[in-house]
Amino acid sequence: MIKVVKTIELTSGMVTAAPIYSGNGQLVVGSDVMLTPQLINHLKFYGVEEASIQDHHSGEVHADTGKSNLISYQDRIRSTVEFKHFKKEFLKSIRFLRSHIDDIANLKDKQEEEALLSEILSLFHEMDGESHMLEMLHCIRGIDTSTYAHCLNVAILCRLMGRWLHYSKEDVDALTLSGLFHDIGKSRIPKSVLMKPEKLTAEEYSVMKKHSLYGYEMLKPLSLDARIKRVALMHHERSDGSGYPLGLQTEDIDPFSIIVSIADVYDAMTTDRVYREAICPFEVIATFEKEGFSKYNTQYTTIFLSHIVDTYMNYHVRLSDGSLGQIVLKNKKDLARPTLYLSSKEYLDLSAHPELYIKEII
Structure with a gap:
C-alpha cells in the first residue's frame, strides 16, 4: 500500500x-x-x-550484520513480471540478431531495417521510464555476453541517449540503429581472435581493429542513413586523435559516432568479457571522469554518466574498505563519488574521502 x-x-x-x-x-x-x-x-x-x-x-542495511535483511534490490527487480518480460524479449532479440546476421549485413530494403528497429522497440514495451529501462539492463548483465548482446545493449543505451538529448524521432531511430550496427564488422574477424580468453598480441589487435573498416564496407552500399555507416567506421575514434582507424579529432568525428563510442565503452567495461570480469559501474564512471573527457565529448559524456548515476540511487554498495552503504545523493561535480548512508548509521560524502571508492553494487 x-x-x-x-x-x-x-x-x-x-x-x-x-x-x-x-x-x-x-x-x-x-x-x-x-x-x-x-x-x-x-x-x-x-x-x-x-x-x-x-x-x-525492505532491504535495510543493518550495522550489526553488514548484510541486508532481505534480498538485494537487483534480485527484487529480477523477480518482477516486468523484468521477466524484458528478459524474454531481450533473449528473443539476440536470437533474431544471431540468426539474421547475414541479412543484416546485406539489407535489401527499408522493411528489413524497420524489422530490426521493431526488435529494439519491443524491449521498451511497458517499461516505466528511462531509469527503469537502465535498471533492466543492469540486472540482465551476465545472461548473454556475446557480441550480439553487446550490440543490443549499445542500441538501447543510444536510444535512451537520444531521448536525453531531445532528438527527433527520426534521429533517435537512426541513433538506435547506429548502436545496433556499430560492431557488425566483427562478423569478419576470426573467432580465434574475437573470443580469445586473454590479452591480444599486437598482431591480433591489428586484426581486431580492422572490424571498423569491415563494418563500413558492409554497410556502405546499403540504403541506410549515412550516419549509421559512419558510426561503423568511426566508433573507435577519440577526440584527442588517439583512436582508429583514421586518428580523427573532435571536429571531424560524426556526433553519432561520439555517442555510440561512449555507450560502447561503458557497456564493454561493465559486462563480463572472455578475458576479464565486469568492472563496477562507479569505477567505470571514475575512469571516464579521470581520462574520458579528453577522449570523448564532455557534454555527451556528462549527460550520459549523470543519468547512469540516477539509476543507482538507493542501491546498496560495498566500498573498497569493505563497509556497506546506500547511495542517497548524487554529487554533480564528482559523479563517481555520491553521498552514502552507511550501515554504521552515518553519512559519508565520498568526494571528501579520496581513499575510498565504490567497489561493488549489491
Missing part, C-alpha cells in the same frame, strides 16, 4: 514508494529509500512538499 505524506509530516523510518524530484526535475531521493532526519531536512531544503511512502520497507 502506498500513501502520500506531506514533507512536514514525514518521520524517520518511513520508506519512499517512488523517486522524489525537486521542482526543477533533479532527483533528490530514490525509490525504496528509508528516510532519516537528514534526508527529511534535505527534502525540505529542495522545497519538496510531499512524498509517496510505503507502509513497510
Whole structure:
C-alpha cells in the first residue's frame, strides 16, 4: 500500500514508494529509500512538499550484520513480471540478431531495417521510464555476453541517449540503429581472435581493429542513413586523435559516432568479457571522469554518466574498505563519488574521502 505524506509530516523510518524530484526535475531521493532526519531536512531544503511512502520497507542495511535483511534490490527487480518480460524479449532479440546476421549485413530494403528497429522497440514495451529501462539492463548483465548482446545493449543505451538529448524521432531511430550496427564488422574477424580468453598480441589487435573498416564496407552500399555507416567506421575514434582507424579529432568525428563510442565503452567495461570480469559501474564512471573527457565529448559524456548515476540511487554498495552503504545523493561535480548512508548509521560524502571508492553494487 502506498500513501502520500506531506514533507512536514514525514518521520524517520518511513520508506519512499517512488523517486522524489525537486521542482526543477533533479532527483533528490530514490525509490525504496528509508528516510532519516537528514534526508527529511534535505527534502525540505529542495522545497519538496510531499512524498509517496510505503507502509513497510525492505532491504535495510543493518550495522550489526553488514548484510541486508532481505534480498538485494537487483534480485527484487529480477523477480518482477516486468523484468521477466524484458528478459524474454531481450533473449528473443539476440536470437533474431544471431540468426539474421547475414541479412543484416546485406539489407535489401527499408522493411528489413524497420524489422530490426521493431526488435529494439519491443524491449521498451511497458517499461516505466528511462531509469527503469537502465535498471533492466543492469540486472540482465551476465545472461548473454556475446557480441550480439553487446550490440543490443549499445542500441538501447543510444536510444535512451537520444531521448536525453531531445532528438527527433527520426534521429533517435537512426541513433538506435547506429548502436545496433556499430560492431557488425566483427562478423569478419576470426573467432580465434574475437573470443580469445586473454590479452591480444599486437598482431591480433591489428586484426581486431580492422572490424571498423569491415563494418563500413558492409554497410556502405546499403540504403541506410549515412550516419549509421559512419558510426561503423568511426566508433573507435577519440577526440584527442588517439583512436582508429583514421586518428580523427573532435571536429571531424560524426556526433553519432561520439555517442555510440561512449555507450560502447561503458557497456564493454561493465559486462563480463572472455578475458576479464565486469568492472563496477562507479569505477567505470571514475575512469571516464579521470581520462574520458579528453577522449570523448564532455557534454555527451556528462549527460550520459549523470543519468547512469540516477539509476543507482538507493542501491546498496560495498566500498573498497569493505563497509556497506546506500547511495542517497548524487554529487554533480564528482559523479563517481555520491553521498552514502552507511550501515554504521552515518553519512559519508565520498568526494571528501579520496581513499575510498565504490567497489561493488549489491
